[in-house]
Amino acid sequence: MFQKVFLEKVEKMLPENNSLNEAVAMALEISYDAAHRRTSLKSKFSLEESIKLARYFNLSLDELFGLTEKQFVSVEKTKEITNEVELQQYFENAYKSLLPLLNKKGCQIYYSAKDIPIFYTLSNNRLSQFKFYVWLKLLDKQFRDKSFDEYYPKLSTIKSAKKLGELYQDLTTIEIWDITTINSTLKQIHFYYKAGQLKVETAMQLCMELKELLNEISLKVVAKKQRFKLYYNELLIMNNNIFISTPERESLYVPFLMLSYYQTSDKRVCSQAKKFFNKQLKNSKLLNTSGEKEQNTFYNKMMGKVNALEQLIRAENILEFE
Numbered sequence: 060m061f062q063k064v065f066l067e068k069v070e071k072m073l074p075e076n077n078s079l080n081e082a083v084a085m086a087l088e089i090s091y092d093a094a095h096r097r098t099s100l101k102s103k104f105s106l107e108e109s110i111k112l113a114r115y116f117n118l119s120l121d122e123l124f125g126l127t128e129k130q131f132v133s134v135e136k137t138k139e140i141t142n143e144v145e146l147q148q149y150f151e152n153a154y155k156s157l158l159p160l161l162n163k164k165g166c167q168i169y170y171s172a173k174d175i176p177i178f179y180t181l182s183n184n185r186l187s188q189f190k191f192y193v194w195l196k197l198l199d200k201q202f203r204d205k206s207f208d209e210y211y212p213k214l215s216t217i218k219s220a221k222k223l224g225e226l227y228q229d230l231t232t233i234e235i236w237d238i239t240t241i242n243s244t245l246k247q248i249h250f251y252y253k254a255g256q257l258k259v260e261t262a263m264q265l266c267m268e269l270k271e272l273l274n275e276i277s278l279k280v281v282a283k284k285q286r287f288k289l290y291y292n293e294l295l296i297m298n299n300n301i302f303i304s305t306p307e308r309e310s311l312y313v314p315f316l317m318l319s320y321y322q323t324s325d326k327r328v329c330s331q332a333k334k335f336f337n338k339q340l341k342n343s344k345l346l347n348t349s350g351e352k353e354q355n356t357f358y359n360k361m362m363g364k365v366n367a368l369e370q371l372i373r374a375e376n377i378l379e380f381e
Contacts, residue, residue: 062097062104069116086115117308117324132328134321142199143216146191149318150181150219157226160305168227169302169336170234174243177318179272181224183217185261186268191216193247198317206256235290235339237297241361244269245368252372259376266369270362277358280346290343291357302332309333 070079084094087108096102104112112118113133140146160166170176180190192210196202202210248265251257257265279287301312301320309329312320323329346354 062100065104065109065112065118066098068118069112072116083112086112114324117326132323132325134323134325136315136321137319139316140194140198140318142201143191143195143213146195146198146318147213147216147219150216150223154219154223154226157223157230160303161226161229163305163307166231166303166305168230168232169304170232171297171300171336171339172234172236172240173297173299175240175272176227176234178224178227179276181220181227183221184268185264186272187220188212188217189248189265190244191220193251194318196251207251208258208261229286231286233288233290233340235292235297235336235343236357237292237295238360239296241269241273241364245364249368249372253375259372262372263369266365266372270365273358273361273365277354280354287347289346290340291346291353292339292343294342295339300332302329302336304333 066079066083069082073079073082079098080091080094083089083098084091087094093102097104097108137149137152138145140149160168177190180187188210189207191212192202192207195210196205248257248262248269252259252262276289280289299314303310303312308324309326310322310324311329311332312322315321344353344357346357
């Protein structure tokens with residue numbers, strides 16, 4: 060029953076005059092005769108073949124098994140990161156995943172920015188290196204007692220990260236920020252300063268580079284109206300979900316633990332995610348087309364938080380009684 064329903068759905072998806080046998084043979088990388096035995100129901104799909112077909116034709120196995128009323132969704136999870144080598148591999152895999160999208164017309168990336176989007180902190184400056192440090196501090200046991208000034212990322216890690224960051228700049232992106240998007244980075248700088256793992260001078264440098272990043276983003280708002288859109292949402296706190304839409308395929312990435320994500324191309328889920336993103340956009344201000352006053356209000360709120368952190372660190376340093 061399952062195989063028959065599966066094949067019926069695949070056949071409906073095929074363009075006119077396309078052979079079901081040829082489509083199955085290509086998807087499973089088997090001979091035409093082997094495909095015919097399966098389409099004629101003389102041979103059954105193995106579990107591995109069912110999964111392979113579902114991925115190839117972007118179908119949900121849950122739906123095919125009749126489990127949609129339980130809202131089950133098939134997802135993939137990115138590999139857990141426990142050291143710098145795996146962090147570098149994470150950057151490389153993300154690059155390979157995003158690269159094909161550059162050549163697809165109509166591709167859009169929606170980013171619900173609970174934190175500053177990771178792609179902005181993937182260069183060779185101190186702020187990017189600090190982000191690497193924070194991630195590894197939480198994921199790698201060997202970083203437990205290491206201060207930031209003792210950390211020197213590998214050149215290969217820097218190159219992989221920079222390559223991914225530059226790729227994001229060439230994609231059509233739609234980002235939604237709220238007033239707390241910058242908070243996580245500010246807390247990290249203050250926390251590791253108070254923990255004695257950041258020198259005052261280093262903390263000040265990180266704040267300076269953070270302000271430079273905010274300035275770059277504010278300039279992008281004006282300069283790249285077609286390829287880059289920044290929305291300001293005053294009602295909701297974002298969740299770091301990423302939704303990628305192309306004419307052929309849609310995918311949703313949901314954060315899991317630190318840097319890992321659950322990824323699904325389930326049509327039902329992606330349709331719901333797209334509707335939710337669009338609803339968020341309707342309740343947000345598009346800063347690209349907003350007046351100078353609204354753009355400056357958003358920019359000044361963000362910049363004011365960085366200035367406040369600088370003043371706090373200076374005051375705590377001066378008033379240190381120990």
